[in-house]
Amino acid sequence: xxxxxxxxxxxxxxxxxxxEAHQFELVDVxxxxxxxxxxxxxxxDKEGGITVDDCELVSRQLSDLxxxxxxxxxxxxxxxxxxxxxxxxxxxxxxxxxxxxxxEVRTYRPINRSKExxxxxxxxDKDSVTLVFEDEQTxxxxxxxxxxxxxxxxx
Numbered sequence: 001x002x003x004x005x006x007x008x009x010x011x012x013x014x015x016x017x018x019x020e021a022h023q024f025e026l027v028d029v030x031x032x033x034x035x036x037x038x039x040x041x042x043x044x045d046k047e048g049g050i051t052v053d054d055c056e057l058v059s060r061q062l063s064d065l066x067x068x069x070x071x072x073x074x075x076x077x078x079x080x081x082x083x084x085x086x087x088x089x090x091x092x093x094x095x096x097x098x099x100x101x102x103x104e105v106r107t108y109r110p111i112n113r114s115k116e117x118x119x120x121x122x123x124x125d126k127d128s129v130t131l132v133f134e135d136e137q138t139x140x141x142x143x144x145x146x147x148x149x150x151x152x153x154x155x
Contacts, residue, residue: 007031007040007072014065015042018058024050027083028090031076038076040066043083050082085153095124102152105131107145117141118152 001009008029019026027043044050044058059080066072089095089103098121105117119131122138129149130140 003073004031010069010071011040011042011062011066014069014071015058015062018061018065019044022046022054022057024054024058027094028088031072038072038074039079040072040076041079041081043081043087045083055080055082086150088148088150095121095129098151099123103131104148104150104152105129105141105146106148107141108147109145111139111141111145 008031011029011031012026015026015029023046025045027045028041029043030039030041032039032041042058042062044054046054059078062080063078066078087094089098101121102118103121105119107115107117109115111117117131117133117139119133119139122130122132124130124143126143128140128142129146130138132138
């Protein structure tokens with residue numbers, strides 16, 4: 001396990017009691033370097049949508065726990081936010097609630113000379129997802145080949 005994965009996993013463990021106490025949902029935790037800065041990001045949600053006050057509440061409680069546990073060696077910036085419109089599908093419930101919705105899929109390697117697909121999520125299982133395109137064609141994509149799958153959005 002990499003240090004990054006360890007930080008993400010340990011942060012998740014700290015977050016779960018906070019999230020459950022407020023009846024929120026933990027969408028994802030990521031520890032990433034952007035430029036010269038490290039970011040620890042927690043994405044939370046709830047029925048009806050998350051508010052800035054919700055994010056502030058979780059951020060303060062998580063920050064206190066992280067300081068107490070002294071979990072992360074490097075200096076980092078803590079961010080707690082909504083997953084936003086481009087929310088990635090990662091957990092079983094993400095896929096379940098997205099059946100029938102338009103999704104964007106990016107693959108690690110080209111499939112039929114493309115690495116990006118947009119279609120309706122028809123079904124999924126632990127090994128694959130099935131998309132239906134505008135022309136009614138279907139495509140099954142192995143989950144191991146998927147770099148990112150998220151809800152599609154148009155403006």
